[in-house]
Amino acid sequence: MSPLLDIAVEHQLGQFKLDASFTSNGRLTALFGRSGSGKTSLVNVIGGLIRPARGRVLVDGEVLVDTKHGVFVPKHRRRIGYVFQEARLFPHLTVRQNLLFGRWFAPREGRDSIAFEAVLDLLGIGHLLERRPTGLSGGEKQRIAIGRALLANPRLLLMDEPLASLDEARKAEILPYIERLRDEIGIPIVYVSHSVAEVARLATTLVVVDQGAIKACGPTAEVMSRLDVAGLSGAAEAGSILEAEIVSHDAEYHLTSLRTQAGLLQVSRSALPVGGHVRVRILASDVLISLTPPTGVSALNILPGTIAAIGRRREGAAVELVIDCNGESLLARLTTKSVAALALKQGSQVYAVIKSVSVETS
Amino acid sequence: MSDWLSPEEWTAVRLSLVVATTAMLASLPLGLGVAFLLARGRFWGKSLLDAAVHLPLIMPPVVTGYLLLIGFGRRGPIGQFLYDYFGIVLSFRWTGAVLAAAVMGFPLMVRAIRLSIEAVDRKLEDAAGTLGASPAWVFLVVTLPLCLPGIVVGMILCFAKAMGEFGATITFVSNIPGETQTLPSAIYTFTQVPGGEAGATRLTLISIAISVAALFVSEWMARFVGRRIAVE
Numbered sequence: 001m002s003p004l005l006d007i008a009v010e011h012q013l014g015q016f017k018l019d020a021s022f023t024s025n026g027r028l029t030a031l032f033g034r035s036g037s038g039k040t041s042l043v044n045v046i047g048g049l050i051r052p053a054r055g056r057v058l059v060d061g062e063v064l065v066d067t068k069h070g071v072f073v074p075k076h077r078r079r080i081g082y083v084f085q086e087a088r089l090f091p092h093l094t095v096r097q098n099l100l101f102g103r104w105f106a107p108r109e110g111r112d113s114i115a116f117e118a119v120l121d122l123l124g125i126g127h128l129l130e131r132r133p134t135g136l137s138g139g140e141k142q143r144i145a146i147g148r149a150l151l152a153n154p155r156l157l158l159m160d161e162p163l164a165s166l167d168e169a170r171k172a173e174i175l176p177y178i179e180r181l182r183d184e185i186g187i188p189i190v191y192v193s194h195s196v197a198e199v200a201r202l203a204t205t206l207v208v209v210d211q212g213a214i215k216a217c218g219p220t221a222e223v224m225s226r227l228d229v230a231g232l233s234g235a236a237e238a239g240s241i242l243e244a245e246i247v248s249h250d251a252e253y254h255l256t257s258l259r260t261q262a263g264l265l266q267v268s269r270s271a272l273p274v275g276g277h278v279r280v281r282i283l284a285s286d287v288l289i290s291l292t293p294p295t296g297v298s299a300l301n302i303l304p305g306t307i308a309a310i311g312r313r314r315e316g317a318a319v320e321l322v323i324d325c326n327g328e329s330l331l332a333r334l335t336t337k338s339v340a341a342l343a344l345k346q347g348s349q350v351y352a353v354i355k356s357v358s359v360e361t362s
Numbered sequence: 363m364s365d366w367l368s369p370e371e372w373t374a375v376r377l378s379l380v381v382a383t384t385a386m387l388a389s390l391p392l393g394l395g396v397a398f399l400l401a402r403g404r405f406w407g408k409s410l411l412d413a414a415v416h417l418p419l420i421m422p423p424v425v426t427g428y429l430l431l432i433g434f435g436r437r438g439p440i441g442q443f444l445y446d447y448f449g450i451v452l453s454f455r456w457t458g459a460v461l462a463a464a465v466m467g468f469p470l471m472v473r474a475i476r477l478s479i480e481a482v483d484r485k486l487e488d489a490a491g492t493l494g495a496s497p498a499w500v501f502l503v504v505t506l507p508l509c510l511p512g513i514v515v516g517m518i519l520c521f522a523k524a525m526g527e528f529g530a531t532i533t534f535v536s537n538i539p540g541e542t543q544t545l546p547s548a549i550y551t552f553t554q555v556p557g558g559e560a561g562a563t564r565l566t567l568i569s570i571a572i573s574v575a576a577l578f579v580s581e582w583m584a585r586f587v588g589r590r591i592a593v594e
Binding site for chain 1: 488508
């Protein structure tokens with residue numbers, strides 16, 4: 001079976017050179033990288049807004065671009081929905097007309113594969129239909145833009161930092177809708193972001209873009225704990241992701257126990273029922289290393305493991321380590337002095353003391 | 363009121379309105395096309411086209427009228443062609459007055475429409491494209507509605523210019539009562555005869571009234587259209 005996305009393109013944009021190739025089968029493929037790394041150019045190539053100088057773009061096996069054979073499907077025939085950074089709603093149309101815009105042009109068959117009411121429901125925008133875009137909040141506009149793209153009945157949905165222009169409260173308002181989109185509607189999504197938190201929460205497949213090239217591509221947890229990627233995402237945000245299942249709730253201390261492959265974790269009480277699946281993120285800077293089983297420390301979460309790799313020293317004193325905890329990779333950041341003092345090397349048996357765990361999927 | 367104006371004066375008023383309206387409507391499709399070309403097109407000779415469109419604005423109107431006479435007169439190359447193949451005569455007819463008015467108003471119309479097309483956010487057009495709209499549909503349902511205020515302004519400017527056009531008209535189609543004598547020509551005629559001051563004043567007042575009305579209509583329409591498409 002051909003992969004959902006199969007991309008290999010070269011393109012020169014002024015001084016910037018895009019030379020990227022990757023394949024993905026993820027439900028939500030995140031293109032992750034710093035601003036200016038070429039993520040947006042890459043989705044523009046997929047969406048047909050940029051015509052690449054060389055290369056090919058295949059979606060679901062269908063050739064959209066193949067410069068060798070002179071194939072270039074124009075954007076209006078690609079059936080690829082695009083949610084831009086700014087909502088780009090049509091100011092001369094009502095919300096309803098905006099939402100139904102794509103439907104006028106969609107092929108007759110499959111036009112109603114996504115019911116209008118279902119989208120209104122999914123995005124919570126039913127009460128806005130007769131309004132005009134002017135005067136809506138940023139979050140409302142962005143939800144309408146998502147609905148508009150969905151109702152054009154796309155086979156692929158591109159989202160270019162759809163939360164970037166929103167404040168934290170609005171982001172928190174929209175994130176659950178994007179999760180529902182990923183889990184309830186069968187349209188694969190390509191999501192551009194420079195935020196580790198968003199990627200950690202949403203992505204099933206992670207593609208790391210740096211200076212116009214693909215640095216890594218694979219399942220999110222795997223890619224995130226790679227040392228070279230940790231360096232890219234910036235010191236403050238490097239961390240690892242673990243898949244977890246809720247085992248029990250503790251009423252007295254208001255805690256929830258999670259089972260991960262690496263071991264049991266305790267986090268502040270989650271609202272989800274026992275048996276539910278969540279994703280947790282542990283920042284590299286929140287992990288301490290101990291050579292002996294630590295006693296008399298306040299941290300609740302201590303996982304045994306072995307050091308799998310030690311990263312290169314970056315600017316400053318910090319260095320990142322990958323700890324293999326029963327097959328899961330945990331990223332830790334220490335000072336080079338600690339690494340020397342503890343004589344840490346590949347294969348050392350250690351205990352990872354975790355100061356805090358954030359639950360990413362609510 | 364019909365006692366207030368003589369039949370000849372009424373004819374001049376009516377003729378002026380007909381000529382200006384026809385000139386405005388007839389130049390709209392071409393004006394839209396040229397404005398779109400100038401705003402979006404990338405082709406050899408674009409600045410040449412730009413200059414040609416603006417020429418009537420900077421040349422003395424009499425020169426424009428004379429060029430029209432040479433080109434579109436009965437013996438002019440274009441005039442002869444139109445007469446031989448379509449039986450159309452422009453010189454010394456009201457249709458010629460329309461042509462003269464349209465040519466003079468054209469640069470104003472194109473300028474206004476061009477500016478409004480340039481102001482349309484291309485990102486909205488891209489968004490419409492990703493929603494499945496072909497370039498022609500994008501133009502019809504996104505670009506055109508968004509530059510409607512500019513189109514309205516362009517039409518009003520063209521109408522106003524056509525109402526006031528004198529030099530090119532009188533040179534090209536002369537000053538024939540009932541055929542080519544528009545308001546300005548009629549006022550000019552009154553000033554040339556003894557005792558014509560009263561008539562000239564009456565027609566001047568009417569001229570002012572029409573101009574003010576056109577201004578109000580354009581204001582109102584621009585506001586109406588603008589409210590509908592207020593940019594975020």
